[in-house]
Amino acid sequence: MRLLPQLGLTALVATAVTVAFVLPAEYGIDPTGLGAATGLTRLDAPQEIRVEPVANVPFEIARPHETPYREDTIMVRVGGLDEFYGQIEYKLTMQAGDTLLYSWSSPEELYYDFHGHADPEAHAEGASDGPMEVMTYATGRAFEASGVLTAPIDGIHGWFLANRKMEPVMMELHLAGWYELGPGLISLTRRE
CATH class of the missing domain: 2.60.120.680 (GOLD domain)
Incomplete structure (x- = not known):
């Protein structure tokens, strides 16, 4: 009879760990907000490196237009x-x-x-x-x-x-x- 409560408690702890830690770290899913607070959601994201635009291009790489495209x-x-x-x-x-x-x-x-x-x-x-x-x-x-x-x-x-x-x-x-x-x-x- 003691086995059923222990299995239930183990399943509850495993679910809590999955929701609070595994989902934010592995899949970027953060239903509790704990992943964002602890930085776990950044583990799923690719690392960003800022680079300067390509030099010596004879035109702007990104530029607005006064008219919409046709x-x-x-x-x-x-x-x-x-x-x-x-x-x-x-x-x-x-x-x-x-x-x-x-x-x-x-x-x-x-x-x-x-x-x-x-x-x-x-x-x-x-x-x-x-x-x-x-x-x-x-x-x-x-x-x-x-x-x-x-x-x-x-x-x-x-x-x-x-x-x-x-x-x-x-x-x-x-x-x-x-x-x-x-x-x-x-x-x-x-x-x-």
């Missing part, structure tokens, strides 16, 4: 070989440091050249001397691509696209970030 889904028609030799450009205007998330897909494989350059109008008006800067970010052939761009310069950023089929293709382009839809869709004419 999202667009655009259907871009890429003509067949009989229309401008299947070539087209889709461009956006961005400021240096602005971020763009993009994803595009096409039912046919397209050649793409994702690039950026200074605003041609500002360059023509003498805003800068010398040749216009052009940067290629990615090129290739694909049915789809996605990624992120932090604009390295103020100017025009976008895709040169080429379709090697006779029939036109509709490419679906998803955008999110800080950009302006312009100068917009530019069809390339035949080069002599």
